[in-house]
Amino acid sequence: MVKGACECGAITYEMGAELGPVTACHCSQCRKISGHFTAATPAPIEAVAIKGEVRWYRSSQRAQRGFCPTCGSYLFWEEFDGLLYLMAGAFEAPTGLQMDGHIYYGDKGDYYEVRDGLPRYQTGRKSQVIKD
Ligand SMILES: [Zn+2]
Ligand SMILES: [Zn+2]
Incomplete structure (x- = not known):
């Protein structure tokens, strides 16, 4: 059972299912929203039990980002395909x-x-791998 929480503790969550590997995303949107780059792992949204009031920011047609309205912790990226990406730092x-x-x-x-x-990767997982 993986558990997480925002910095102030107003939002907590538990994940019943197994989580996959954590992937870092360096896109400009992730960098702006987090202050650096993000690291997250996907879960089926119905497998995540969230307590507390999440504020959602609709960042594109296909996704929204979830924050704690009190402390500002960036916790979730929801793609409207049933997956909720959990920020691993929490x-x-x-x-x-x-x-x-x-x-x-x-x-x-x-x-x-x-x-x-x-x-x-240059962009997504199927893109070119950047060498030194
Ligand atoms: Zn908080
Ligand atoms: Zn990103």
Whole structure:
């Protein structure tokens, strides 16, 4: 059972099902919304039990982003295909999870590099892998 919470504790959630690997996203939208890049893992939305009042921001036609209205923690990215992406930074340790790659690395900020040996995709997972 994975549990998570925002910084102030007003929003908590529990995930019954197994979670897959964590993927980092370096797109400009994720960077603006989080202050750096995001790391998240998808879950079927019906498997996540959320307590507390989430504020949703409709960031595109196909997705919305969920925040705590009190402390501003960015917790969820919901794609309107039944998947809710949980931001891994809000999980209670130990998570037992591993990161498996970096998407939209071609859109990353110019002030950092990631050299953890994981694949760094130009855009999505099917795109070109960026070499050093
Ligand atoms: Zn909060
Ligand atoms: Zn992104």
